[in-house]
Amino acid sequence: MTSDTAKAPEDGTTRRSMISARELTKTFGQGETAVTALDNVDIDIRENEFFTLLGPSGCGKTTLLRLIAGFELPTSGLIQLDGQDITALPPHVRPVNTVFQNYALFPHMTVSENIGFGLKMLGKSSGEIEARVKQMLSLVQLEAMANRRTDQLSGGQQQRVALARALAPAPKVLLLDEPLAALDLKLRKNMQIELKSLQAETGITFIFVTHDQEEALTMSDRIAVMRDGQILQIGTPKEIYDKPTHRFVADFIGDINILEAQVEGTEGDQTRVRLKDGTTMLARSTGADTQGHCAVALRPESIRVAQAGDTPALTGQLENLVYMGSAHNLHLRLGSGEELVVRHGGSTEGLDLSPGAQIGVVIAPGGARVLA
Amino acid sequence: MADTPPLAAGATAQSTRRRMRSRDLKAMPGFKAAGWACIFALYLPLVVLVIFSFNDNRSVVKWTEFSLRWYEAAMENEGIRNAAWMSVKVALVATVFSTIAATMAALATTRTAAFRGQGLAYGIINQPLMIPEIVTAISTLSLFSLVKQLTGITGVGYLMAAHTAFCIPFAYMPIRARLEDMTLTLEQAGADLYATPWQTFRHITLPLLMPGILAGAMLAFVVSLDDVIITLMVAGPGETTLPIYILGALRRGITPEINAVSTILVGVSVLLVLVLFLVQGKMKK
Structure with a gap:
């Protein structure tokens, strides 16, 4: 990605x-x-x-x-x-030039005139403008549209004209x-x-x-x-x-589980935290660690379903199983009442995925992070 | 509305209702009759006027035969020719200056940061439309008499100035409407691409504003062309415009010649509106 x-x-x-x-x-x-x-x-x-x-x-x-x-x-x-x-x-x-959200192409000018506008205002010679416009048209692959009116273009083409127009004055x-x-x-x-x-x-x-x-x-x-x-x-x-350092950042970028926790102590570069349901775990410190109340962030892909022989770090009740094509998302309800989403790639064979099943999960090393 | 339905359902119901209503209006009993009555009331007098301008007879109530003799007579009438020329001269000058003033006023009231008394400014610009014309006419006459006495200057300039003044609000309205429809983004894009404020105006604002300016100018021209009351008060000797000439001629009795001149006037304004539509249509495309 x-x-x-x-x-x-x-x-x-x-x-x-x-x-x-x-x-x-x-x-x-x-x-x-x-x-x-x-x-x-x-x-x-x-x-x-x-x-x-x-x-x-x-x-x-x-x-x-x-x-x-x-x-x-x-x-x-x-x-x-x-x-x-x-x-x-x-x-x-x-x-500095801008590509506007709705392109703001000049409706009374052709594609070429739009692209050449900035150079014209800078007082460049018409020969120079012509050459530069040509270069820009080929850069955005619109050579054939040079003399079209902008409203005769598709959205994607208008976008390209806006880009060429903003780039033309370098x-x-x-x-x-x-x-x-x-x-x-x-x-x-x-x-x-x-x-x-x-x-x-x-x-x-x-x-x-x-x-x-x-x-x-x-x-x-x-x-x-x-x-x-x-x-x-x-x-x-x-x-x-x-490595999001802020709870909002973690939440805004991609899917993530955020569990409320208390800081128990520091062990090397890790922090021991106690979750609301009483389980303790080690999570990577982020520098923003505080005393007392904190949050633990877990990406769905850094958690996996515990296999036989694993010691589950967390256990929850399966509430929903969402098919994602390449993977399944397991929505678990933890003892604390919080939801935990686990991404399970590969086969679901041998797993009990009936609604309400108790499922243990293992957290990849370094997969848990402490956020303020 | 305590029992507001869910948003989607509400929106659908509303749009359905709106669609039904628009269908309903035309289906209402008497809609057609009322529509035709309005059209007749507006245009029947014009039809009568136009028909009798082609009448061979001197009468304007009895039809005899088709003829263009009254048009010929009108063309040959020096009084009519002079009046028409005076009308066009005054209207052209008034149109140019009032449109320039209206464009500047529209720019100042829409293209600047909101300022205190903006609403008041709108009001002041549009107020002349509200004041009874006879009052404007008399006050203009008083002012001009004073100025004439103080400066000793006479001439057709007073009439042109008066026309310019009362044309401004008419020209202002379509220009401001057009400006308010235009997003500021295009002008910002111009500035972003190194256009100075003047260049932005010259290359972006003005061309995009042109349909509004043309509409405003056209309106100003027509309003100036058929003004009677203010012209009657302000016009000096020999400054007879076409409407004033027609008014004078009517006192001597209505003749088909007047019909012919009026028909030409109607033709000119229809032509102007037609040209305006064509130009605007082309610009919008």
């Missing part, structure tokens, strides 16, 4: 910062009706990076994007682009505001791959906004998970998925 093979695994920290935001706050409205869309955000997005802002609607991801584009001005804080302070610059002088940063949301599933999957390779090809920093965690995991070099105007965690898809 992750894409760590797409690019040489160079050490990201040595790359210079393309976008830096410091203590960025944006408040809409005034007085009692004021809404804080972005709350004291610090972020560094690196050169040539596919960076995703991920979160539910209203988390501030689009606001952050619009602040970088210059459509909104921050209430306080600082934004730098490639070392230059752009906080107060109007959008038309920022070397911006330092490309901002993408949920650009795939309007496409159907199959087209979306194709565009995800295309976007990813386009980013690698052009070497431009992409900042991609989405609420779709799968999309984020598939495409990104790094992801920032946001909620309520704050960034909860920044990391590679693998880090975000495997």
Whole structure:
């Protein structure tokens, strides 16, 4: 699911910062009706990076994007682009281009005119514009559509025009505001791959906004998970998925079981916790460990059904068996009343999967994590 | 609504009801009769006017034979020609200036951050539609008399200024409606692609706003063309517009010549509306 093979695994920290935001706050409205869309955000997005802002609607991801584009001005804080302070610059002088959610193609222009618009405004010669437009058309495979009106194109083609238009002036940063949301599933999957390779090809920093965690995991070099105007965690898809440091992050990315627990003590880099039904287990510490109350996070795929000879770590009553094609999801009700979902790949032969059966599960080493 | 049905069921019931209602209206007894009555009331007088403009006879109540003689007579009448020319001149000037003013007003009331007194601004711009025209006419006359006395300047400019002023709200309405329909995203996309605010206006806002501006201009032109009351008050000697000429001619008795001129006026406005529809249709495509 992750894409760590797409690019040489160079050490990201040595790359210079393309976008830096410091203590960025944006408040809409005034007085009692004021809404804080972005709350004291610090972020560094690196050169040539596919960076995703991920979160539910209203988390501030689009606001952050619009602040970088210059459509909104921050209430306080600082934004730098490639070392230059752009906080107060109007959008038309920022070397940043946007792919809008609904594409925002100019309906009174042809595909070519749309793509060439940015260059024309920059005062490039018509020969240069023509050559660049041609290059962009071939990049997004729309050579045949050059003189069409934009409303004669399909959704996927419009998407490509929007992309070509934003890339044509060779911006330092490309901002993408949920650009795939309007496409159907199959087209979306194709565009995800295309976007990813386009980013690698052009070497431009992409900042991609989405609420779709799968999309984020598939495409990104790094992801920032946001909620309520704050960034909860920044990391590679693998880090975000495997090592969530926040309960919300764990819950938002992929399927996960979260069980309430009490901290009992530390054993090496593991923490001993006591679950609500009294069982104790070792779970990997995350640094965010607290005293007393905590949560234990278990991915469904890091739990398996106990075979004969295993000592089950947890036992629950089977409530539901959901067929997933390549696997079964077993929904167990634990003694504490909490639900535990176990992904069981392979054959179900020899297992008692009748409703109400008591099923023991084994947790893979390091599969349990402690969250604050 | 204590017993609100589940959302889906509620929505379906509502849409069914709406569909039924729209079907019902036309099926209602008397709908057709009422519709035809309205159409007759609106257009029967016009039909009479047009028919008798082609009458060979001098009478406007007795039909004898088809003829274009009254059109010929109208064309040859210098008074009518001068009045028509005056009307067109005033209407063109009023259209250009009122449309420019209305476009600026519409931009200022829709394309800026919400400001205090925005509602008041709408009201002030549209208020001339509410004030009785005779009041506007008399007040304009008073003001212009004062200005004339102070400056000693005379001429057709006063009439053009008066027409420009009362045409603004008519031009403003369709332009503002169009602007409110246009999302800001396109203009943001322009700015994002390095267009300065002026370039954004020139390359994005203005072309997209054109159908609204044309509609506003057309409306202003027609309103100016057939204004009577304000023109009657403000027009100086020799500044006779076509409606004023017709009014004067009527005092001497109704003639088929007047019918012919009126028919031409109707033809011109129908043509304008037709052109507007065609242009807008092409732009929307």
